[in-house]
Amino acid sequence: TSSPRPDASPAYTMSARPAPPALGEVRNLAPKSRAERHGTVHKEDLEKMRLSQRRECFYHYEPNSLTPPPDSLSHIAESDRFETNAAAAEKASRNAVLMRKEQVLHAKRIARTHTEEERWRVVEAEHEAELARHEAMAREGTFCKSNKTSMPYDPITLQYGEGKDGQCLRYSDESLRYRAAMRAANLQQRTNVAGFNPITGEETARVPVPEKPVLPEYLQGIIPGH
Numbered sequence: 001t002s003s004p005r006p007d008a009s010p011a012y013t014m015s016a017r018p019a020p021p022a023l024g025e026v027r028n029l030a031p032k033s034r035a036e037r038h039g040t041v042h043k044e045d046l047e048k049m050r051l052s053q054r055r056e057c058f059y060h061y062e063p064n065s066l067t068p069p070p071d072s073l074s075h076i077a078e079s080d081r082f083e084t085n086a087a088a089a090e091k092a093s094r095n096a097v098l099m100r101k102e103q104v105l106h107a108k109r110i111a112r113t114h115t116e117e118e119r120w121r122v123v124e125a126e127h128e129a130e131l132a133r134h135e136a137m138a139r140e141g142t143f144c145k146s147n148k149t150s151m152p153y154d155p156i157t158l159q160y161g162e163g164k165d166g167q168c169l170r171y172s173d174e175s176l177r178y179r180a181a182m183r184a185a186n187l188q189q190r191t192n193v194a195g196f197n198p199i200t201g202e203e204t205a206r207v208p209v210p211e212k213p214v215l216p217e218y219l220q221g222i223i224p225g226h
Helices: 010-016 034-039 043-052 086-140 164-191
Strands: none
Touching: 034 043
16 A cells, blocks of 8 residues: 655645635626537538628628529519419419509599589589579560660661661761762762773763762751751
């Protein structure tokens, strides 16, 4: 049997143990996620994790180069990847386009119907207002008491009225014709003083001048000079 070591005694052990070090700054480490823990196991995953955590800002990291991003033209949802009926999908797309066109046409049809109804409502209101105006005129008798003309002259018999208005109109018309004949005779006299055609030598027919009209009796004392 071997003898015990002299330094293994309890008294020697207690006296020879060094003092514990002083407490320094405490460093709190964030716990690693499951992906990080698995990445430390496989070398390929570890390299990918280190590449994704680079902070030099001169690179472009793609986490999955085989999956197109959502904003690319080649992206497709997982629910649409296994769609086997392309004809039905195309038909549904065409039906959606036709439905939108039908909705636009229906909205235009409704708007035009409202516009036409409003136009006919205005036309009917104008017609009713015109009928009301005619009824008021017939009721008040403004224009329907007698079929009077604007002048005292009968357009059927071509005769002047028998009253003073007819006599005044007759005098006005006869005076108009008399003045026109006098102007024509005066012009003829000034243009052809000799009274015959200088080329053919035939006598020129004079313009007939009617007699001067007589002022009606009820105006002879009113208008001076007659």
